[in-house]
Amino acid sequence: MMSAPRAAEVIVVGAGVVGIATALQLRLAGMDVLLLDRDPPAAATSSGNAGAFAVSEVLPLAGPGILRQVPGWLLDPLGPLALRWSSLPGLLPWLTRFVLASRPARVTALSTQLAQLLGRVNADYAPLIAHCGLTDSWRRHGALALYPDAAALAADMADWQRRAALGVRWQPCAAAEVAALEPALLAPWQQGVRIADWSHVDDPYLFSLGLFQQFVREGGRFLQQPVASLLQQNGRAQGVCLDDGRRLPAAEVVIASGVWSDRFARQCRQPLPLAAERGYHLNLPHAGVALHHFLLNARDSFVILPLPDGGVRLAGTVELAHRDAAPDYRRSHLLLDKARAMLGELCTDGMTAWMGSRPSVPDSLPVIGPSSRLSHLYFACGHGHLGLTLAATTGAMLRDHLSGAAAIPEACWPGRF
Ligand SMILES: Cc1cc2nc3c(=O)[nH]c(=O)nc-3n(C[C@H](O)[C@H](O)[C@H](O)COP(=O)(O)OP(=O)(O)OC[C@H]3O[C@@H](n4cnc5c(N)ncnc54)[C@H](O)[C@@H]3O)c2cc1C
DSSP: OOOOOOOEEEEEEOOSHHHHHHHHHHHHTTOOEEEEESSSTTOSGGGSSOOEEOTTOOSOSSOHHHHHHHHHHHHOTTSSEEEOGGGHHHHHHHHHHHHHTTSHHHHHHHHHHHHHHHTTHHHHHHHHHHHTTOGGGEEOOOEEEEESSHHHHHHHHHHHHHHHHTTOOOEEEOHHHHHHHOTTOOTTOOEEEEETTOEEESOHHHHHHHHHHHHHHTTOEEEEOOEEEEEEETTEEEEEEETTSOEEEEEEEEEOOGGGTHHHHHHTTOOOOOEEEEEEEEEETTOOOOOOSEEEETTTTEEEEEOGGGOEEEEEEEEEOOTTSOOOTHHHHHHHHHHHHHHOOOOOTTOEEEEEEEEEOTTSOOEEEEOSSSBTEEEEEOBGGGHHHHHHHHHHHHHHHHHTSSOOOGGGSGGGO
């Protein structure tokens, strides 16, 4: 058996963007950090997302509006939401909590919490991105949410007003203005809302890798090994045990294992309702369309990430299924026709499809904070649609909590479930 690395002050389990950014924030605060992943860094969900820092997404998914739309979507095989019926029994407890989270008082509380997290994203990322030398890849051009007609925009206006009340800055854009901002857009996709504070990166995988490389340059340690279990004694986490039996002691353990985090929660009886909200992308590296802004198709719930040299990444759709079920790449391809309706003919040379599992909790608020079952154990998971967006903030919150500078709000702790 190989010898175990020396004991760490903090072990972070999972090197997706959340684990990487957390490890980096802790390391920059002077902590001795060991980051563990069974795979190379950023190889799972963080590799293929849409690259957006989606700071306006302050409304939880389980709003009254979405519940009205769900039945229609489920009947439409090409709709933005699909459910693998064979996975339904396993998903029922999560879905029940999802419906409960849509009660008006709960939505108000969750929106306020989400707005507080999202309101600090740009301030948390700016110094980190500069420190990592990634400023050139951070495109702070804003986003356009697009509608096919004034009635569709009007139907969403109550949600935009709610976002404004929570501090999100946006302006309506008349068709002429949309056409001037993005000449490639076809009618009727020219009714819009501009969200100035959105930003994006061309390649979320390379961006996450850039954060990881800085972590290593700062003296952070990475070990590519699967983690089997938590080491625990007398109600206290003491490190982790690897699949090969090696025991790695640590003063603190952070679980940032994305959609797989509930495995460790079960080991310490921490209730953690996580579901795989699977999403798809279609990459068209030579699409032949020049875009400047990140685009959101507000009617069909998908997004368009501009890639360098005229490429685009189409991303979105929600498929509720077991995390290990085989991908259904028809869900990637259904985005192509919808994007062509907005942008005209798109060249498909070199096209690739991808599926990833968003680690989603029913109330849309990420799980960040100490375990209520084991001392010295923390969770940083359940970021759903916002893992890239909230990674630096998650790391900053854990850094401040562990150093005693500022406690993480209890509303984010796993003990709420
Ligand atoms: C189509 C799509 C588009 C998206 N677009 C956006 C977007 O534009 N903006 C945004 O903010 N978010 C977006 N998201 C969501 C975002 O991708 C996720 O929230 C984020 O990647 C989750 O990161 P993570 O680090 O928690 O998990 P992951 O990236 O999944 O990382 C978890 C890691 O834990 C490791 N792990 C698990 N178990 C073990 C174990 N036992 N031992 C060792 N290692 C283990 C895994 O190998 C993995 O590397 C999108 C998601 C999808 C699917």
